[in-house]
Amino acid sequence: MEIDFWLERWSKNEIGFHQQTMNPYLAYFYGDKGPAAEQREKLKVFVPLCGKSRDMLWLSQNGYKVFGVECSERAVKDFFEENALNYKHAEKDEHSFYQTSDQASVIEIFQGDFFSLQKNDLDNMTDIFDRASLVALPVEMRKRYAEKMAELQNPGIRTLLVTLSYDQSQMNGPPFSVSEDQVNDLYADYFSIEKLCFKDTIDDEPRMKGRGLTSLVETVYKLTRNNQKK
Numbered sequence: 001m002e003i004d005f006w007l008e009r010w011s012k013n014e015i016g017f018h019q020q021t022m023n024p025y026l027a028y029f030y031g032d033k034g035p036a037a038e039q040r041e042k043l044k045v046f047v048p049l050c051g052k053s054r055d056m057l058w059l060s061q062n063g064y065k066v067f068g069v070e071c072s073e074r075a076v077k078d079f080f081e082e083n084a085l086n087y088k089h090a091e092k093d094e095h096s097f098y099q100t101s102d103q104a105s106v107i108e109i110f111q112g113d114f115f116s117l118q119k120n121d122l123d124n125m126t127d128i129f130d131r132a133s134l135v136a137l138p139v140e141m142r143k144r145y146a147e148k149m150a151e152l153q154n155p156g157i158r159t160l161l162v163t164l165s166y167d168q169s170q171m172n173g174p175p176f177s178v179s180e181d182q183v184n185d186l187y188a189d190y191f192s193i194e195k196l197c198f199k200d201t202i203d204d205e206p207r208m209k210g211r212g213l214t215s216l217v218e219t220v221y222k223l224t225r226n227n228q229k230k
């Protein structure tokens with residue numbers, strides 16, 4: 001799934017992955033169950049492969065700073081415009097850089113290739129929210145993605161990772177099936193991994209049923225970058 005594939009999806013508006021409602025796991029683990037409201041202004045959440053996810057809006061409205069990366073200019077502009085957020089645009093290194101221009105919220109999005117990010121781009125990052133990002137990538141890119149994630153993070157950064165697993169013979173991705181074994185293979189060298197919850201969501205996913213799936217298990221993990229160097 002190279003960038004051109006995604007740019008074409010955005011240009012044809014084939015964005016079935018985009019959700020109108022906030023992700024319930026994000027709202028649970030970063031809402032009432034998460035850091036106290038007064039601590040949140042110190043927390044900055046990285047949203048890789050962010051699309052125009054309204055989860056970024058939720059994070060901002062709930063006191064977190066947000067930093068996204070997304071290759072599609074259309075997705076980035078739609079995010080700000082559809083959410084009626086004023087924004088500024090500048091060129092920075094090889095990325096286009098967008099950020100909210102209202103004092104009330106801090107949302108920054110690099111429009112460019114995730115794989116070209118440098119460690120200093122993630123300075124001050126404390127948390128990562130990965131929904132429909134790892135699972136958007138085919139198996140050979142997932143390893144590169146996990147290695148890049150390890151390279152970008154300082155010890156202690158936490159990731160809330162949402163994966164999907166299903167019988168890959170029933171449907172071609174994306175989204176791809178990513179099993180618990182794969183999560184361990186990808187991340188165990190550099191992260192401690194805690195499985196938080198899982199649920200078969202097929203009855204809530206008519207789009208996936210229509211593509212032939214009989215089961216679709218969503219699993220949520222907490223990854224914490226450990227001290228091992230990369």
Ligand SMILES: C[S@@+](CC[C@H](N)C(=O)[O-])C[C@H]1O[C@@H](n2cnc3c(N)ncnc32)[C@H](O)[C@@H]1O
Pocket residue numbers: 002003006007017018019048049050051052053069070071072075112113114115131132133136174
């Ligand atoms: C399946 S969508 C998920 C979007 C978002 N996480 C959400 O929950 O709606 C994957 C997104 O990653 C973007 N993308 C894919 N490869 C990328 C790359 N190498 N760098 C930056 N963005 C990329 C695509 O344009 C697409 O918007």
